[in-house]
Amino acid sequence: MEDKGRSKTEVFRQLKIFKKKDMTHLSGKILGSMCTCPHPIGLKAYHMFLESNLGDPGLFKGTKTMEKEVISLLGDLLGKQDIYGHIITGGTEANIMAMRSARNFAMEKNPKIKDPEIIVPKSAHFSFKKAADMLCLNIIEAQLDNEYKVDVNSIKELLSKNTVAVVAVAGTTELGKIDPVEEISHICYGNNIYLHVDAAFGGYSIPFLTEMGYEFPKFDFGLRGVCSITIDPHKMGLAPIPTGGILFREKKYLEAMSVETPYLTEDRQSTLVGTRTGASTAATWALIKYLGREGYKTVSDQCMKITKLLYNGIIESGFEVVTEPQLNIIAFKSKKVSVDELAYKLENLGWAVSKSSYPRAIRVIVMPHIKEEHVKVFIEDLNSLDL
Amino acid sequence: MEDKGRSKTEVFRQLKIFKKKDMTHLSGKILGSMCTCPHPIGLKAYHMFLESNLGDPGLFKGTKTMEKEVISLLGDLLGKQDIYGHIITGGTEANIMAMRSARNFAMEKNPKIKDPEIIVPKSAHFSFKKAADMLCLNIIEAQLDNEYKVDVNSIKELLSKNTVAVVAVAGTTELGKIDPVEEISHICYGNNIYLHVDAAFGGYSIPFLTEMGYEFPKFDFGLRGVCSITIDPHKMGLAPIPTGGILFREKKYLEAMSVETPYLTEDRQSTLVGTRTGASTAATWALIKYLGREGYKTVSDQCMKITKLLYNGIIESGFEVVTEPQLNIIAFKSKKVSVDELAYKLENLGWAVSKSSYPRAIRVIVMPHIKEEHVKVFIEDLNSLDL
Known part of the structure; x- marks a missing residue:
């Protein structure tokens, strides 16, 4: 220097x-x-809130209120308004958070699980490999059908007493395919297994296109087996990087991975990241309001x-x-x-x-x-x- | 919506x-x-590179070059110019990366370790509790002396065949204390144990104050036992959130946690986050150059x-x-x-x-x-x- x-x-x-x-x-x-x-409106809003830190929300109560509204707006888009979640760095943090929650939740409920497994489609994003390495999970790949969507029978066959989560994808990273989430939800709900939907790519387009008459399979909280969804405002949502979203059906899933924060203005924290920019939340909020x-x-x-x-x-x-x-x-x-x-x-x-x-x-x-x-x-x- | x-x-x-x-x-x-x-110069540089994604560095070769230079500049500040690392989201991601690398590295070297442990000072940041929960590590707290610095004897007593990392802090979160890193480095080097220094807070001030005649204990790569250092440009470095830094003495520590990235412009990725803003790198670079x-x-x-x-x-x-x-x-x-x-x-x-x-x-x-x-x-x- x-x-x-x-x-x-x-x-x-x-x-x-x-x-x-x-x-x-x-x-x-x-x-x-x-x-x-x-998008320029998102950029301007982002810039306006660059000082804000959602890792210490008591100092930034305006941004915190905005985050709650954004999560509820995204929930509304994805079939359930009263959900819980955070605006975070992107799809990888979201997917790791979901896997961490699912693991903690399952292992708390069933202490007999010693070698937790997650079942993910062969087409899933590599962040699940990262999650598996980090979280000490065995990753089991489900096969795809001839249209490169996950084969539901393959998932069924792979389920075991060690399964802590199943993953489905709504907009695969490589081919943009939407897995048959409804059937997977049915299986997971029946077997009391956590289902996470990675809609990092599709979350910000499938609902809009569906309203316009495009035909897509169901993939959201409207399916009762879906416990969490990844949706990335910095992909089709037009927000600046870093802006990801993780949504949970119930508060208990956030709580399953919260750690105590001794000196901050909130008691517990569930995100991976500690200091967390409020600018991403502002950009997401502004774009939803501006574009509708x-x-x-x-x-x-x-x-x-x-x-x-x-x-x-x-x-x-x-x-x-x-x-x-x-x-x-x-x-x-x-x-x-x-x-x-x-x-x-x-x-x-x-x-x-x-x-x-x-x-x-x-x-x-x-x-x-x-x-x-x-x-x-x-x-x-x-x-x-x-x- | x-x-x-x-x-x-x-x-x-x-x-x-x-x-x-x-x-x-x-x-x-x-x-x-x-x-x-x-700082306004950091903000301006940040804004200029908001489009850049270091998760896909082949597209943003200018930002990638800047990141390499920044890592080397930070290494130079902390006792070793030829180091490896990344500009990331903050201290928590940095600390988790260090613990992940230490764990993978130790367990690869010694497959007999079944219950990996990390020894952290009682004063360490809560991100190490997060890391322990995520990475399946037992967290063992070392006691503090009457000045609230870690007691080196306590660390010595806690070392076991399961220890995969020891953590020391240069600027504790609650009291700003600097642990006796030199003695800890000596112990870790002698026992071939990974030592991580969390200088998220102190990294951007101790070296400057030392040059001015303030007296501080050594804490950086000048000590041969130090394997990695966390340093946060978004704290005393005046960069916007999110801007953290993780530095490793050797490339093998980054490699120990890299995962394959099938479709991107780099082959492997070691950061927690996938899509990663280049704006943080630009802000850090600009501020180092502008302020000196x-x-x-x-x-x-x-x-x-x-x-x-x-x-x-x-x-x-x-x-x-x-x-x-x-x-x-x-x-x-x-x-x-x-x-x-x-x-x-x-x-x-x-x-x-x-x-x-x-x-x-x-x-x-x-x-x-x-x-x-x-x-x-x-x-x-x-x-x-x-x-």
């Missing part, structure tokens, strides 16, 4: 150089991320329309789509070259695509920053590859 | 109402928090001077300071009324003090937002209590 500070001008000159090496969502070139351009259901419907619907456009373009260009898209994610491959080679060629043209692992394919997420004109250029580039 | 969105004016009118219910650091009334007003050692020296020195002023005022007003302050934290009590009663009276006068749990006392942290004029009013208020 240098002794003397540099001038403001010099510091920002250098920051701009770093910034130039970053990609921007506005370019339309980021095709492989579930994040997007934060109508605004979010437009956002989701637009993404679905552009997905359809991209889908047609990919097919017409002679590529193979690995599965019918359910949400705004398309995975495809070439009939002629490998996935790695195709990715390499697209990267050379400036496209940041990502690769799904199961099945191996090029994966494009049509987030709100992807516009019709970007898709047109992408399709032209696909055609120009001369494979 | 409402169907129709509200106007921008209406949304921000309501946000302002929430904001009014929050306290502000600028008021000088927040005496019980380790957070402070973020000289700027941070002024900040820390100023806090120590105001602490001294407050200390004298408290003594002169007839209150009892529970221990000589080592950093910018003072804990005190009345000879006449209980701690709860004193806190209640101060709260009625608008002061947000906090209470330490061991020993029970009123706890004031003289963060950079506490100015001389605030201390004067506080002392006047103490005298006006007429106890």
Whole structure:
């Protein structure tokens, strides 16, 4: 570290150089991320509450009131208004919190469990592997059906006396698929097993699209077996990073993992993170109020329309789509070259695509920053590859 | 959630109402928090990089380069430039990461460990209780000496074949005490046991104050037993929340907890959080460059001077300071009324003090937002209590 500070001008000159090496969502070139351009209203609200710390809520009572309202608004969106939860850093913290709660709750109820297990779809996000490592859980993978949704029979077969949680996904990370949560809920409720739904991606679009007439399976608190849901405002909710959400059906699930906070303005804390920005809550609140259901419907619907456009373009260009898209994610491959080679060629043209692992394919997420004109250029580039 | 969105004016009118219910650091009334007003240069840099996601660093190569530089700069500040680490959400994530790494590392090396234990000072932050619950660790508390620093003999006695980590603190949360890390490092190095130093609070001030002639015990990577250090830019580093830092002496400690990330632009991930804002890195980088050692020296020195002023005022007003302050934290009590009663009276006068749990006392942290004029009013208020 240098002794003397540099001038403001010099510091920002250098920051701009770093910034130039970053990609921007506005370019339309980021095709492989579930994040997007934060909405300006969310950014402004975020900035306004940057001083606020929800880890010490007695000091920031306004932000705390806002968080309670946000949780209730998200609950309302997902089938149950009177729920409990927090605005946190993202889907990973949310999924780890859910697994921690489920483990503590099950092991408290049944001290005979010595080797707790969680059953997760093969398509689940890697945060469940993180959770398993951290929380000393055995992770058992349930198989997928031919549409890459979890096979309910596989879950049934894997249930054991050590199962502390089952996970279902509403919008898988790689393919955007929605698991048959209703059937899984039925099984879990009947067997008194905790069911967590990871709707980090789909939570902010499935309800809006459903209201517009799109057909999706049920996945939310309307199903009585669902104990908790992950929903990420910093994905389809357009909030800045870090903004995640974890919702629990009952307060006891938050309490199952709370620790004492000796010197703060709240007695117990259940989040992973201690000091916790209130800015994320403010951004989520402002965007819900500013956009309303109508605004979010437009956002989701637009993404679905552009997905359809991209889908047609990919097919017409002679590529193979690995599965019918359910949400705004398309995975495809070439009939002629490998996935790695195709990715390499697209990267050379400036496209940041990502690769799904199961099945191996090029994966494009049509987030709100992807516009019709970007898709047109992408399709032209696909055609120009001369494979 | 409402169907129709509200106007921008209406949304921000309501946000302002929430904001009014929050306290502000600028008021000088927040005496019980380790957070402070973020520095405007840090805020500006933060805002500039809000789009950046270090969970997917291939997309944000500029931010990634900045993070590497920041980690090296922090290492340089703490005795070793070639270290490994990340800018994360705060001290809790950092402490959990350190415990996770220590546990995985020890249990890989010695599969005979079945009931892993961590030894932490009785004064350690409650995040270690969180870590213990999450990571299936037994937490063993080491006793403190009569200055509320950890008793090295107590640590020695508690070491067992199950010990996977020892924790020392450089700036305890409640009293700002610095543990005798040099002696603890000697013991841990000799016994091949992982030593983590929680310098969330002291990391950004002890090195600067030491250069100015203040006397403090050694606590950093200069001691060969120290395997990792927590240092929080969002405390004495003046960065916005969420900005924490975790530093590891060797890469193997990060690797011990990395999980595969199938579809992202990096292969493995060691942080708790997945999607991770690059804004925190930018703020930390900008503040280090803008303030330099000289700027941070002024900040820390100023806090120590105001602490001294407050200390004298408290003594002169007839209150009892529970221990000589080592950093910018003072804990005190009345000879006449209980701690709860004193806190209640101060709260009625608008002061947000906090209470330490061991020993029970009123706890004031003289963060950079506490100015001389605030201390004067506080002392006047103490005298006006007429106890």
